[in-house]
Amino acid sequence: MESIPCDIVILPSNELEQKLITASGTLSAQSPLFTLDGVSFYPHASLYMTQLKLGDLDKVKELLSEIASRTSVLNLTASRFDQTMGFLDTEYELTEQLDGLQQAVIDAINPIRDGMREKDKARMLEATGIARANFEKYGYKPVGELFRPHTTITRFADEGTIDIALLPDPAHFSGQFTRIGLFEMGDNGTCTREIASYDIV
DSSP: OOEEEEEEEEEEOHHHHHHHHHHHHHTGGGOBSOOOOSSSSOOOEEEEEEEEEGGGHHHHHHHHHHHHHTOOOEEEOEEEEEEETTEEEEEEOOOHHHHHHHHHHHHHHGGGOOSOOHHHHHHHHHOOHHHHHHHHHHSOSOOGGGOOOEEEEEEBGGGOOOOGGGSOOGGGGOEEEEEEEEEEEOGGGOEEEEEEEEEOO
């Protein structure tokens, strides 16, 4: 059965989404690989990137809906920008609530994933220690102590960087995340097609 790369994410409030879209748009003259717009490229913070069979998506939706029904809105504090391999990320402080949410999602979805994404298969070959263990157990590296919650504003070709003075202070991107989403993934870690999303309260 056909499977697709998916990202299970938390989605920002409308206010925070617009801040991220605006920031991404202001960098469009820098020849980024994508620009957030909320239509083709969605602002998000990833919880679990994995490979899912099309025939399992209804079960995944059911599980995520149940998780969302017992999850409270997340108020996250943006602490810094990170620029690695051309990505421009806003990093968030990891809270106990967010850590628990990621683990709940992984506990629910890991048993029904279809292996791992092709890119993660390649990364696992070079991984050691906790990273290797996470790939083997979950098919995904940033779990537990390696979880680094962030939103990606854009990515530049040739691993380029920018002067972050072009951006507001990181605290500008603090705010609420109000939905859990299931998306089909594109290149560069992007969310390109919304499959489902669920409000959290």
